[in-house]
Amino acid sequence: MIDFFLHKPDNEFAPDNTTHILTHNDAYQFHRTLPGYAPTPCLNLHRLAEKYHTGQLFIKDESKRFHLEAFKALGASYAIHCILEQDGNIDTFCTATDGNHGRALAWASASAGKKSVVFVPDHTAVARIRAIEQEGAEVIRVDGNYDEACDRAAQSCSREGWQLVQDAARDGYEEIPALIMAGYLTQFRELEEELHLPGKPEVDIVFLQAGVGSFAASAIWYYLDRYGPDRPKIILVEPFEADGVLTSFRAGKRVVPDKSFKTMMAGLNCGIPSPGAWNIIRSGTDAVVSISDHFAAEAMQALYHPAGTDQPVTAGESGAAGLAGFMAVMAEEKLKPVRDLLRISPESRILFVNTEGATDPVNFRSIISKTA
Ligand SMILES: Cc1ncc(COP(=O)(O)O)c(C=O)c1O
Known part of the structure; x- marks a missing residue:
């Protein structure tokens, strides 16, 4: 088609x-x-x-x-670098991903000495999940698609006080996606x-x-x-x-x-x-x-x-x-x-x-x- x-x-x-x-x-x-x-x-x-x-x-x-x-490593690393320049006390970074952005976020968080939590849609390949975990992230599989994983990540960040580093913007959340684009x-x-x-x-x-x-x-x-x-x-x-x-x-x-x-x-x-x-x-x-x-x-x-x-x-x-x-x-x-x-x-x-x-x-x- x-x-x-x-x-x-x-x-x-x-x-x-x-x-x-x-x-x-x-x-x-x-x-x-x-x-x-x-x-x-x-x-x-x-x-x-x-x-x-x-x-x-x-x-x-x-x-x-x-x-x-x-290429996703370029966006997550630059965004996390800029965020930590503003507030070095952040403890945990979080995102939703279909694989590559989550792996990049896990790597960039660990490189900065921070924790990471990554939400993935239910169809995500096992190898992609393992690759994210190998960079040190906790991976949470969502019973839904990519957009639903994004919603879950955003909700969890509000509840837990984690810093969301998402590559898609939403109303009132524009700066970090723009930093990611700048990294690309x-x-x-x-x-x-x-x-x-x-x-x-x-x-x-x-x-x-x-x-x-x-x-x-x-x-x-x-x-x-x-x-x-x-x-x-x-x-x-x-x-x-x-x-x-x-x-x-x-x-x-x-x-x-x-x-x-x-x-x-x-x-x-x-x-x-x-x-x-x-x-x-x-x-x-x-x-x-x-x-x-x-x-x-x-x-x-x-x-x-x-x-x-x-x-x-x-x-x-x-x-x-x-x-x-x-x-x-x-x-x-x-x-x-x-x-x-x-x-x-x-x-x-x-x-x-x-x-x-x-x-x-x-x-x-x-x-x-x-x-x-
Ligand atoms: C390998 C690969 N190519 C292209 C894209 C598309 O990037 P975007 O979602 O910014 O359009 C992605 C996004 O995850 C990706 O993983």
């Missing part, structure tokens, strides 16, 4: 009460001081580009982010060392996967801030069964999609988009594509078993989703309007972010054991 929505963005967002956090952030400087910090690699997949008759396909590989296998900006700052030039992004199209939308919003904010109308075209990719951003675009406001929330792309299996992210996403998204799981599986296989001399990439279900969206756009008749918008040619330079590695190793092995 696939769907798409084309959008005409105005390339400007109305400043809100968290804009200063993104504008004045020094997350990149902060991350560079962390033990074990190294920029994640950006690979050029020449053979895959040839296959699609396009210029260059770049993939920034966040599976190599610290030992945590996902480090990925794009790192690209300035090898790809982006001042005044010239050197990529024409960026495919970004979306869950609550904070990751995509940080990228869009970065490109609009640096390049304004000369930014690359931005395509968001979501699971067909959890397409909160696409449905919200269609409705003209943030809504929960009437879908099954059955997808293996666990990191993207979210309902309503985060309000802080939505404001930014609206101003700089050119199209949204939603895809079923088999596209993600094909992208995982293509990355792990690359053609010719391309370097293999270990991409989890959500990590491969950006490339999966591109593969769907190139293959599916229904997505021709997106192809027409992007005008992909032998000169096009396209960027993806592999946002996670094999964070559910059982599912990962079962997928990559089948040939692309």
Whole structure:
């Protein structure tokens, strides 16, 4: 199953009460001081580009982010650092997660000598729960989906006096999600060392996967801030069964999609988009594509078993989703309007972010054991 929505963005967002956090952030400087910090690699997949008759396909590989296998470490670590600068007496940090953010929060809390409690939806893979526990968190499984886990985390924080560090905003809770988005900006700052030039992004199209939308919003904010109308075209990719951003675009406001929330792309299996992210996403998204799981599986296989001399990439279900969206756009008749918008040619330079590695190793092995 696939769907798409084309959008005409105005390339400007109305400043809100968290804009200063993104504008004045020094997350990149902060991350560079962390033990074990190294920029994640950006690979050029020449053979895959040839296959699609396009210029260059770049993939920034966040599976190599610290030992945590996902970009989420950038958001949680920066938010906790900023929170503790204001109040060093906080004892326990808490969040809800479908895996990666919770693992990152547990690691960042333990690194700061603090406790952590992490709520997970009932379908969360055992390996993901173990990985969070290994970083020192107490994990509580909620009988419900991601949005319900978020509600439980927020309620428990009010009751227990824990500090909520959630990557999705809600009314009256905007600053910390904005700090998390500011942390994600480090990925794009790192690209300035090898790809982006001042005044010239050197990529024409960026495919970004979306869950609550904070990751995509940080990228869009970065490109609009640096390049304004000369930014690359931005395509968001979501699971067909959890397409909160696409449905919200269609409705003209943030809504929960009437879908099954059955997808293996666990990191993207979210309902309503985060309000802080939505404001930014609206101003700089050119199209949204939603895809079923088999596209993600094909992208995982293509990355792990690359053609010719391309370097293999270990991409989890959500990590491969950006490339999966591109593969769907190139293959599916229904997505021709997106192809027409992007005008992909032998000169096009396209960027993806592999946002996670094999964070559910059982599912990962079962997928990559089948040939692309
Ligand atoms: C691997 C991965 N990619 C992408 C995302 C999407 O990020 P966001 O929820 O900010 O849209 C997530 C979120 O958990 C994730 O874990």
